[in-house]
Amino acid sequence: MILEARDVGFRYPGGAEVLSGVSFGVTPGRSMALVGESAAGKTTLLRLLLGLRRPTSGAVLFQGRPLPTTHRAARPFRQHVQTVFQDPYSSLDPRQRVGRIVAEPLRALGFADHAPRVAAALDAVGLPADTADRYPDEFSGGQRQRIAIARAIAVEPTVLLADEPVSALDVSTKVRIIDLLAELRATRGLTLVMVSHDLAVVASLCDETVVLEHGRVVEQGPTGEVLGNPREPYTRRLIASIPRLPGVEPPPATVQTG
Numbered sequence: 001m002i003l004e005a006r007d008v009g010f011r012y013p014g015g016a017e018v019l020s021g022v023s024f025g026v027t028p029g030r031s032m033a034l035v036g037e038s039a040a041g042k043t044t045l046l047r048l049l050l051g052l053r054r055p056t057s058g059a060v061l062f063q064g065r066p067l068p069t070t071h072r073a074a075r076p077f078r079q080h081v082q083t084v085f086q087d088p089y090s091s092l093d094p095r096q097r098v099g100r101i102v103a104e105p106l107r108a109l110g111f112a113d114h115a116p117r118v119a120a121a122l123d124a125v126g127l128p129a130d131t132a133d134r135y136p137d138e139f140s141g142g143q144r145q146r147i148a149i150a151r152a153i154a155v156e157p158t159v160l161l162a163d164e165p166v167s168a169l170d171v172s173t174k175v176r177i178i179d180l181l182a183e184l185r186a187t188r189g190l191t192l193v194m195v196s197h198d199l200a201v202v203a204s205l206c207d208e209t210v211v212l213e214h215g216r217v218v219e220q221g222p223t224g225e226v227l228g229n230p231r232e233p234y235t236r237r238l239i240a241s242i243p244r245l246p247g248v249e250p251p252p253a254t255v256q257t258g
């Protein structure tokens, strides 16, 4: 397992329990979706996997070891695990040129030679080299999400954690960003862990699915089985509740998981 949650429990300071007994593991190169209703604890779990918060009980492990607690020890982890957020408008600093934004993790991790790495990352997400000299507000939502993905892959991570990476985008842009994420997985062997309420996105991108209900895992397994043949009433309700866009098929009964 490259990333693992082992019997994880969590509460925010002064708050009620948000996660309880959560266990799952992600195999290198595979993709996993975290799904569940609003407030089920998906984003919180992603924060724990990123090391932004520590579990109240249990442990998060990267390559079999608990996440490092000191800044110095965390450096290799930070290089391996990068993130993409939901909103490509608020996640990019409008006052900085794209080149500087994409170079941010390179600076934070003490890399030399930023320019060629930024150029390679922009190229990998399908943006022209001169993008680096421009500002985020010169770009569309889909292009901004490409910039955010370029920033995440600039340090050549092994794991990408994404919180609703396409939910702020219109349908055709969404499809193109999904294709890009699928391509990056294939070409770079990236492991992907993604929070999404959009089960069609999950079906097209994720090998495995973990279903969270009120902070507990109620079902997990290959996406084709979980979405195509759900065992739990909660999962069935979740599938029934997703809005159907005209012309967009619901998740298929069987999905290629290999």
Ligand SMILES: Nc1ncnc2c1ncn2[C@@H]1O[C@H](COP(=O)(O)OP(=O)(O)OP(=O)(O)O)[C@@H](O)[C@H]1O
Binding pocket: 012, 015, 018, 036, 037, 038, 039, 040, 041, 042, 043, 044, 045, 197
């Ligand atoms: N910083 C915080 N402090 C206190 N409570 C929080 C904080 N962030 C989230 N919560 C609470 O934790 C619970 C889980 O929230 P979380 O955002 O993880 O759910 P989610 O499944 O990602 O929901 P959504 O799909 O609506 O984004 C909610 O009850 C929420 O109110």
